[in-house]
Amino acid sequence: MLIEHGQLQMPKVLIASAECSPLSKTGGLADMTGSLPKALKRQGIDARVITPYHRCIKEKYADRVEHLFCFYVKLGWRNAYVGIERMELDGVTVYLVDNESYFGDRIYRGGYPEGEQYCYFCRAVLDSIPNLGFEPDIIHCNDWHTAMIPMLARTQYCGQIQDRAKYLVTIHNIAFQGKFGFDFVQDMLGVDGKYYSSDYLELNGCANFLKAGCVFADRINTVSPSYASEIRTSSFAEGLEGILNARQNVFGGILNGIDRDVFNPDTDQALPVHYDKCSYRDGKTACKAALQRQMGLQQREDVPLFAMVTRMTEQKGFDLVACVLDDMMCRDDMQFMLLGTGEERFEKFMAAAEHRYPGKLCSYIGYREELSRLVYAASDFFLMPSRFEPCGLSQMIAMRYGSIPIVRKTGGLKDTVAPYNRTDGEGNGFSFSNYDAWEMRDTMRLAMECYQDEETMNRMISRAMEVDFGIDRSAEEYIRYYIWML
Ligand code: ADP
Numbered sequence: 001m002l003i004e005h006g007q008l009q010m011p012k013v014l015i016a017s018a019e020c021s022p023l024s025k026t027g028g029l030a031d032m033t034g035s036l037p038k039a040l041k042r043q044g045i046d047a048r049v050i051t052p053y054h055r056c057i058k059e060k061y062a063d064r065v066e067h068l069f070c071f072y073v074k075l076g077w078r079n080a081y082v083g084i085e086r087m088e089l090d091g092v093t094v095y096l097v098d099n100e101s102y103f104g105d106r107i108y109r110g111g112y113p114e115g116e117q118y119c120y121f122c123r124a125v126l127d128s129i130p131n132l133g134f135e136p137d138i139i140h141c142n143d144w145h146t147a148m149i150p151m152l153a154r155t156q157y158c159g160q161i162q163d164r165a166k167y168l169v170t171i172h173n174i175a176f177q178g179k180f181g182f183d184f185v186q187d188m189l190g191v192d193g194k195y196y197s198s199d200y201l202e203l204n205g206c207a208n209f210l211k212a213g214c215v216f217a218d219r220i221n222t223v224s225p226s227y228a229s230e231i232r233t234s235s236f237a238e239g240l241e242g243i244l245n246a247r248q249n250v251f252g253g254i255l256n257g258i259d260r261d262v263f264n265p266d267t268d269q270a271l272p273v274h275y276d277k278c279s280y281r282d283g284k285t286a287c288k289a290a291l292q293r294q295m296g297l298q299q300r301e302d303v304p305l306f307a308m309v310t311r312m313t314e315q316k317g318f319d320l321v322a323c324v325l326d327d328m329m330c331r332d333d334m335q336f337m338l339l340g341t342g343e344e345r346f347e348k349f350m351a352a353a354e355h356r357y358p359g360k361l362c363s364y365i366g367y368r369e370e371l372s373r374l375v376y377a378a379s380d381f382f383l384m385p386s387r388f389e390p391c392g393l394s395q396m397i398a399m400r401y402g403s404i405p406i407v408r409k410t411g412g413l414k415d416t417v418a419p420y421n422r423t424d425g426e427g428n429g430f431s432f433s434n435y436d437a438w439e440m441r442d443t444m445r446l447a448m449e450c451y452q453d454e455e456t457m458n459r460m461i462s463r464a465m466e467v468d469f470g471i472d473r474s475a476e477e478y479i480r481y482y483i484w485m486l
Contacts, residue, residue, distance in 0.1 A: 011482045013040060013047040014136035014165075016125050018118065018145040019107055020051045020094065021262075023061065025369070026107055027311060028256065028393040029142060029172045032223070032471075035259035037092045039475035045482075048134060050125050052103040052117075053085055053096035061087060065096060069131055073123045075116070076187040082124040084132070095132065097124045115180045118145040118209075119188035126152055126162050135161060138482045140168045144178030147213025151201070152189060154216050166485040168478075169217035171210065173390050174231050174240060175315065178209030203239050214243045218485045220251045223391035224412030228253030236388060254478060255415055256391040257471035263373070263397045270373040277465040280402045281458075284377060291378035295362040297335050304451045305335045306444065307379035307403065309372045309394055312342030312350075317385030317408060322349050323437035329357045332448065338363040339375050376401035380457075381447050385432075385440045389413045395429070399464040404457075405429040406447055408440070416469065420446070425456055428463040 019025055021034030033049060040047035053065075068084045083098030097103070102117045109117055126149060129136070139162075141149050150167035157163045182196045185207040195201050201212045214220050222228050228251065230236040232244050244251055261267075265283065266276045272290045275283020285301055292299050310316045328334065338350055340363070350363040364371060376382070382398035384407045391412030395405040399416075407413040409431045420427035432443040450456045 010045045010479075011137040011486060012134065013037075013045055013138045013140055013482060014129075014134070015047060015049045015140045015142070016146040016149060017049065017051050017142045018121070019054075020049050022369075023051065023057045023089070023094070024054045024107055026367070028223075028391065031258065031393050032172070032256050033142060034089075035257070035262070035471040036475060036478065038090055038259065039257075039471040040478065041091055042472065043475055043479060045479060046134075048093040048095065048136075050095040050097065050128070052107075052121055053083070053098040054103045054107055055100075055105065056107075057096065064088075068095075070098075071127065071131075073120070073127050075120055075123060075189075080120055080124075082128065084128050093134075095128070097121060097128070099124075112180065112184065115178065115184060116188065118178070119148070119185070122146060122148045122152060123189065125149060126157060129165075130161050136165050137486060138168060139165045140170065140478075140482075141213060141217070142170050143172050144176055144209040144213070147178065147209045148189065149213075150216035150218075151191075151195070151212040155192065155195065156190070166218045166482075167216065168219050168221065168481060168485065169210075169213040171214075171220065171222040171231070171390070174210070174222070174237055175388075177203075177211065177238065177240070179203075179206040180209075182207045208239075211240060211243055214240065214247060218250065219481055220244070220247060221254050221481065222251075223254065223256045224415045225253035225255065226414045227388075227390045227411035230388070230411060252481075254474055254481070255412065256393060256396075257469050257474040258393055258396050258400065260400070260468075260470045263376075263400050265377055265401050268373050268377070270370040271377050275377075275402075277402075277462060280461060280465065284380075284402055287374060287377040288379075291337065291374050292335075294374075295337060295364070296359065297337065297362055298359040300335075303333055303335055304380045304448055305337065305378060306381045306383055306406075307337045307375045308340060308383050309375055310338070310340045310342075310384070312340045312346040314343075315387055315389075316342075317387055317435070317440070318342070318346045320385045320435070320437040320440050321383070322346065324441045325353055325361075326356075327441065328444070329353070329361055332445075334360075334448065336361045337375060337379065339366075339368065339372055341366055373401070376403055379403040380451060381406055381430075381444070383440075383444070384408070384413060385435075386410055386413060387435055392416070396469040399428065399467055400469070402461045402465050404447065404460055404464055406440075406443055407431050408435065409433050416467075418463075420450065420460065425459065428460055428467060
């Protein structure tokens with residue numbers, strides 16, 4: 001808390017992120033940077049967002065955007081245009097950084113082009129701050145794409161408004177660190193050679209953006225308590241365990257949450273029928289019939305429908321699914337629906353499997369927000385066998401829609417799913433420990449057994465729908481972090 005003219009003031013917060021829902025989204029990062037500022041506002045914090053003005057935003061929201069000012073930033077030999085636009089989204093001010101050549105096609109271009117996109121973004125954010133008419137006390141950076149901001153502020157803006165702010169870096173996924181050759185970083189951002197050492201930016205022969213964020217941030221967090229413990233070990237941290245252990249006094253885990261207004265089966269426009277925790281039986285049955293019709297699955301109410309909504313990568317355990325899918329399809333009376341996009345080998349695998357099991361298995365390869373919500377509502381079980389999972393929002397959304405999660409006990413999945421216990425019938429989902437396809441398969445079998453017992457299933461659905469994974473609880477913890485930093 002700040003004291004100004006004898007009055008207590010809540011900190012002003014600027015959240016910097018590569019994506020922000022509903023404007024731009026490829027995953028849970030966008031969900032969090034979309035819902036957190038709203039929740040912070042509800043608790044009296046002036047929280048604003050700064051994010052790239054991606055083409056997908058321009059296409060949908062241009063008429064709600066107001067131009068504020070423009071300037072140029074130096075990126076090595078380049079002089080790059082920066083337009084700062086502003087829009088209001090559910091009462092939250094969002095600043096959009098406009099430059100078509102950086103944010104004209106994909107949110108993430110991959111490799112060095114992505115490095116250049118986000119070096120540009122970090123510089124544009126820092127240089128825009130004095131003219132926003134909003135002096136943030138806290139700058140909240142998210143993942144490697146914005147993790148260079150604290151280092152640049154402390155080393156290149158000494159004594160200025162950017163340097164006076166405090167910096168929180170949130171790690172949403174430590175597998176993505178932003179690793180580049182130092183020459184590139186020096187060229188882009190003019191970083192002094194003395195910072196290319198293991199005390200600062202260097203890790204295993206690369207300039208590592210996330211490491212720089214961890215070194216220069218005033219406080220660091222990740223998105224669940226279990227993942228916070230995991231990434232202090234070499235099995236999970238991919239080289240960053242040293243810096244996280246060295247900074248353990250300022251490092252912790254805050255469980256992510258979902259926007260309960262956005263993900264609400266009682267109001268969701270993507271569903272043909274609305275329902276809540278009292279009326280889920282009819283509601284879910286109608287949604288299941290609608291999805292089966294839309295996706296060409298057999299119209300059957302009595303068969304358990306398993307679903308995944310996911311990035312199709314090894315992180316999400318897709319190789320486990322690929323290993324046992326044929327066995328599941330041949331032996332069990334079940335249906336399987338996948339909505340996802342990702343590695344080509346997995347996409348091809350699903351397309352081929354769909355031909356082998358028509359009416360029983362279907363997939364939609366692509367990114368479809370509305371369809372995802374119908375899948376959550378229509379499915380009986382939601383499969384998330386992740387190799388590692390920083391937090392995972394999908395299992396929380398699934399539970400809100402009454403789809404019972406089947407997860408691997410790792411990271412945030414461990415912190416959110418209480419496994420079913422045969423003895424007392426407690427639990428709101430299913431979980432398994434080892435990264436093993438057959439262990440996952442056995443757990444799915446147990447779920448199918450429960451499906452046959454209506455009373456057990458109903459109790460589990462009620463419990464799942466009752467858990468409050470709302471973002472307000474996360475926001476309270478973020479506020480404690482912000483205040484601690486001041
Ligand atoms: P991650 O951020 O690692 O991908 P999370 O579970 O934290 O995983 O968040 C994923 C978010 O992205 C959820 O809101 C989920 O519904 C959404 N999502 C993932 N894949 C798709 C898809 N193909 N279509 C629509 N939404 C998707």
